[in-house]
Amino acid sequence: METKNAKKVLEVSHLKQYFNVGKKDEVRAVDDISFDIYEGETFGLVGESGSGKTTVGRAIIHLYTPTSGSIKFDGQEVIGMKRGPKMKQFRRDMQMIFQDPYASLNPRMKVKDIVAEGIDINHLAKNDEDRSKQVADLLATVGLNRDHASRYPHEFSGGQRQRIGIARALAVQPKFIIADEPISALDVSIQAQVVNLMKQLQRERNLTYLFIAHDLSMVKYISDRIGVLHYGRMLEVGSSDEVYNHPLHDYTRSLLSAVPVPDPEYERTRTQIEYDPKYEDGSKDRELVEIAPHHFVQAAQDEIPMYQERAKKMGLEVL
Amino acid sequence: MESNESILQVNHLKINFNTYAGTVKAIRDVSFDLKKGETLAIVGESGSGKTVTTRSIMGLLANNAVVAGGDIQFHGKDVLKMSQRELEQLRGAEIAQIFQDPMTSLDPTMRIGRQIAEPLMVHKGVKKDKAMAQALEMMKLVGITDAENRINDYPHQFSGGMRQRIVIAIALINYPEILIADEPTTALDVTIQAQILDLMRELQNKISTSIIFITHDLGVVAGMADRVAVMYAGKIVEYGTVDEIFYNPKHPYTWGLLSSMPTLETNGDELPSIPGTPPDLLDPPKGDAFAPRNSYALKIDTQREPPFFKVSDTHYAATWLLHPDAPKVTPPEQIIARQAKFAKMQQQLTEEERHHKVEEEEEQQ
Ligand SMILES: Nc1ncnc2c1ncn2[C@@H]1O[C@H](COP(=O)(O)OP(=O)(O)OP(=O)(O)O)[C@@H](O)[C@H]1O
Ligand SMILES: Nc1ncnc2c1ncn2[C@@H]1O[C@H](COP(=O)(O)OP(=O)(O)OP(=O)(O)O)[C@@H](O)[C@H]1O
Numbered sequence: 042m043e044t045k046n047a048k049k050v051l052e053v054s055h056l057k058q059y060f061n062v063g064k065k066d067e068v069r070a071v072d073d074i075s076f077d078i079y080e081g082e083t084f085g086l087v088g089e090s091g092s093g094k095t096t097v098g099r100a101i102i103h104l105y106t107p108t109s110g111s112i113k114f115d116g117q118e119v120i121g122m123k124r125g126p127k128m129k130q131f132r133r134d135m136q137m138i139f140q141d142p143y144a145s146l147n148p149r150m151k152v153k154d155i156v157a158e159g160i161d162i163n164h165l166a167k168n169d170e171d172r173s174k175q176v177a178d179l180l181a182t183v184g185l186n187r188d189h190a191s192r193y194p195h196e197f198s199g200g201q202r203q204r205i206g207i208a209r210a211l212a213v214q215p216k217f218i219i220a221d222e223p224i225s226a227l228d229v230s231i232q233a234q235v236v237n238l239m240k241q242l243q244r245e246r247n248l249t250y251l252f253i254a255h256d257l258s259m260v261k262y263i264s265d266r267i268g269v270l271h272y273g274r275m276l277e278v279g280s281s282d283e284v285y286n287h288p289l290h291d292y293t294r295s296l297l298s299a300v301p302v303p304d305p306e307y308e309r310t311r312t313q314i315e316y317d318p319k320y321e322d323g324s325k326d327r328e329l330v331e332i333a334p335h336h337f338v339q340a341a342q343d344e345i346p347m348y349q350e351r352a353k354k355m356g357l358e359v360l
Numbered sequence: 361m362e363s364n365e366s367i368l369q370v371n372h373l374k375i376n377f378n379t380y381a382g383t384v385k386a387i388r389d390v391s392f393d394l395k396k397g398e399t400l401a402i403v404g405e406s407g408s409g410k411t412v413t414t415r416s417i418m419g420l421l422a423n424n425a426v427v428a429g430g431d432i433q434f435h436g437k438d439v440l441k442m443s444q445r446e447l448e449q450l451r452g453a454e455i456a457q458i459f460q461d462p463m464t465s466l467d468p469t470m471r472i473g474r475q476i477a478e479p480l481m482v483h484k485g486v487k488k489d490k491a492m493a494q495a496l497e498m499m500k501l502v503g504i505t506d507a508e509n510r511i512n513d514y515p516h517q518f519s520g521g522m523r524q525r526i527v528i529a530i531a532l533i534n535y536p537e538i539l540i541a542d543e544p545t546t547a548l549d550v551t552i553q554a555q556i557l558d559l560m561r562e563l564q565n566k567i568s569t570s571i572i573f574i575t576h577d578l579g580v581v582a583g584m585a586d587r588v589a590v591m592y593a594g595k596i597v598e599y600g601t602v603d604e605i606f607y608n609p610k611h612p613y614t615w616g617l618l619s620s621m622p623t624l625e626t627n628g629d630e631l632p633s634i635p636g637t638p639p640d641l642l643d644p645p646k647g648d649a650f651a652p653r654n655s656y657a658l659k660i661d662t663q664r665e666p667p668f669f670k671v672s673d674t675h676y677a678a679t680w681l682l683h684p685d686a687p688k689v690t691p692p693e694q695i696i697a698r699q700a701k702f703a704k705m706q707q708q709l710t711e712e713e714r715h716h717k718v719e720e721e722e723e724q725q
């Protein structure tokens with residue numbers, strides 16, 4: 042997508058999220074990261090286990106109080122936002138879909154009450170009849186039917202439960218959805234159904250997604266742009282084609298080389314690139330630098346020429 | 361490495377589960393064999409019967425399971441008829457298993473060196489000192505750094521990837537003939553997964569174990585398997601060499617499975633997906649169980665179950681589409697592309713062979 046004229050809906054700058062601050066076991070889960078997300082796009086966040094993906098998502102949706110930094114949504118600072126109408130609007134505009142469709146639905150609630158939770162909290166239904174109609178519409182939107190409304194979560198398959206989770210998120214007409222590994226727990230064939238549904242809803246409702254996953258092929262497929270996270274730092278950001286086809290950072294290269302491809306011939310000749318985290322030691326000040334148009338790499342001043350050289354070798358237009 | 365000697369045969373296996381709702385027909389006539397030194401991958405969606413199949417090989421079926429038919433031959437004996445004692449010996453020494461979640465297969469209260477050594481002591485009667493020495497060797501073999509100092513650590517002191525290495529060490533300490541790996545890397549991220557898969561390949565070469573590898577990640581299958589069996593609703597619907605399944609699949613379910621997984625090259629607005637959900641095994645449908653979700657289904661699919669049709673000596677598929685009288689259909693785009701790639705590979709191969717021959721002949725002259 043063309044990002045130049047698009048509007049920034051989310052601006053994260055110098056976000057730090059530390060846990061157990063000052064204690065022996067302090068964890069710098071997110072350590073000074075900055076990125077923007079544009080209206081209507083899908084921003085994919087990838088990185089290995091423990092890199093801080095979930096923490097980023099939870100900080101953005103205000104489940105944590107960040108250690109420092111700024112998170113602006115629609116131009117409004119989110120950090121430190123007080124309870125009140127603004128907060129209420131924010132809670133509607135931004136929704137989250139979780140990894141585990143089993144754990145994230147209350148087993149004792151009927152599907153219609155799960156889906157209508159946000160409608161009730163925000164008083165979005167005029168009366169009972171309107172509420173039922175909205176629920177029926179939402180279920181239809183995600184490919185379930187009206188009869189499903191009075192059943193309980195355990196009566197559904199994993200893919201269907203994830204659809205219920207999506208219907209619940211859509212109920213309050215959000216603008217922005219954070220999807221944290223929404224398909225990891227699902228079967229391959231069902232994954233495709235859920236991803237197709239998410240794409241279709243995005244087109245119809247102009248939704249913006251932050252899509253977190255460790256399945257790199259799926260992230261590439263669904264995302265317009267991608268950020269690579271490692272040890273709580275953003276190492277590379279660019280359009281998904283750019284990052285996958287012309288990875289500049291050694292970590293990104295190593296990560297991509299580890300992705301298993303459903304092609305035996307390719308697998309027989311694949312060589313994995315080892316990674317030496319020397320470009321991440323704390324000895325230098327590093328920040329995201331735009332090496333090629335819209336393609337950023339975390340680099341220290343004296344590392345920039347090396348990345349420019351790499352980019353040139355790959356035939357990129359170097360800035 | 362691979363050979364043609366078959367060390368395990370599963371014949372017409374049928375397993376039911378008694379439940380309150382009725383009888384779940386989980387495994388409905390499954391047959392396959394495992395060759396010495398090969399990796400056989402079993403793929404198929406959730407609930408298709410992968411785990412139940414392998415658990416019956418280990419003699420580890422749930423209490424409500426009923427063997428409704430078939431046998432499992434291992435060294436001239438039917439595993440399904442073995443006594444508890446025989447089964448314990450089998451599991452400790454000849455067939456080992458790795459599960460998805462390393463934490464559930466490790467004892468959190470036992471030092472890892474001891475856990476690795478235990479199968480040796482219990483099943484092979486090896487003395488403690490010697491067993492611990494072998495455990496240390498095994499720890500090094502599976503790539504646990506600083507093994508000498510870590511041998512007395514507890515499982516929680518290791519990362520997920522390291523724990524899975526420990527599980528592998530326990531499974532392999534007795535040099536089992538068969539290793540069953542049920543989603544061994546699903547809980548790990550790609551980097552760690554790649555390390556564990558490399559390790560499994562390397563160890564397989566060293567001790568020539570046969571591996572049954574269960575996973576739903578077709579990328580992993582492509583890199584690990586010699587042969588692949590595709591399961592659907594309690595049956596194997598297609599099997600063949602890894603190349604035959606990935607480049608020349610014949611069953612529409614295999615087509616759907618391969619197409620619904622994006623590769624790094626996949627673009628476009630919609631991923632091909634298999635519509636609907638798997639059938640209810642309390643009451644499996646008549647005919648081909650995949651028919652209701654199959655856009656290529658023929659009328660006969662709803663009436664009669666398809667038998668296996670032979671594609672090659674190593675490749676069989678149970679679909680009426682392979683019947684000589686069946687109408688010709690065009691497979692999904694991605695499958696056609698795969699077939700094209702296969703044809704090209706084969707052509708290259710024959711050309712290389714011809715080239716080789718010519719060179720050899722020239723050399724001889
Ligand atoms: N509440 C917390 N208290 C202390 N440490 C935490 C907390 N939440 C997360 N962490 C730590 O922060 C780091 C980042 O965790 P996070 O869950 O964000 O990773 P992730 O990238 O989502 O990993 P995964 O792919 O495994 O889900 C980890 O080291 C984790 O142990
Ligand atoms: N103890 C049991 N009682 C009743 N049904 C069972 C029992 N164990 C398994 N089943 C059923 O048998 C079928 C096959 O299950 P199995 O665990 O082999 O699936 P699978 O292919 O391994 O799936 P997954 O990919 O989710 O692990 C499923 O329908 C399952 O619900």
Ligand SMILES: [Mg+2]
Nearest residue numbers: 094095096221
């Ligand atoms: Mg996470």
Ligand SMILES: [Mg+2]
Nearest residue numbers: 410411412542
């Ligand atoms: Mg299973």
